[in-house]
Amino acid sequence: MIKSESDLPKSEVPAPPAAPEKAPKVRDLSLCPCKSRLPYGECCARFHYGKALPETAEQLMRARYSAYFFGRIDYLVDTTHPDKKTPQTRAGIQALADVARWKFLTILSSSKGQAGDKTGKVEFVAEYYIGMVRHGHHEKSRFRRSRGLWKYVDDKG
Helix, strand or coil: CCCCHHHHHHHHCCCCCCCCCCCCCHHHHEECCCCCEEEEEHHHHHCCCCCCCCCHHHHHHHHHHHHHCCCCHHHHCCCCCHHCCCHHHHHHHHHHHEEEEEEEEEEEEEECCCCCCCCHHHHHHHHEECCCCCEEEEEEEEEEEEEEEEEECCCCC
């Protein structure tokens, strides 16, 4: 007669229940604001949380847009090329993030900026609101690698 699990042969002892998986956050399941058509958790979140690095200039451009969308100021500062950072960089990014509500990103073109390149350009239009007023920001961004990582240089592409 078996009175407890310790009386069962080892092969018949039930395995302990698996630890419950952490439930994904709604944000991670929602479509990424960069308009990649992927969930944020599979797209820009991996860059924002340091689980992956952008392999192309366009990936960095999209991740930066999503960082503006979510107010991830540290990511925006960290992905600015060191030659372009000034003592005012963070304050300027923060000031824009405090007033702008980003709504839509359209990538118009990109050149170079692939895994084997050292420089790249991405042309885009980003739509945002300040208060009730809609704005469009058209930019030709330049990107350059720094210590092997893609960084935003400027809008002079």
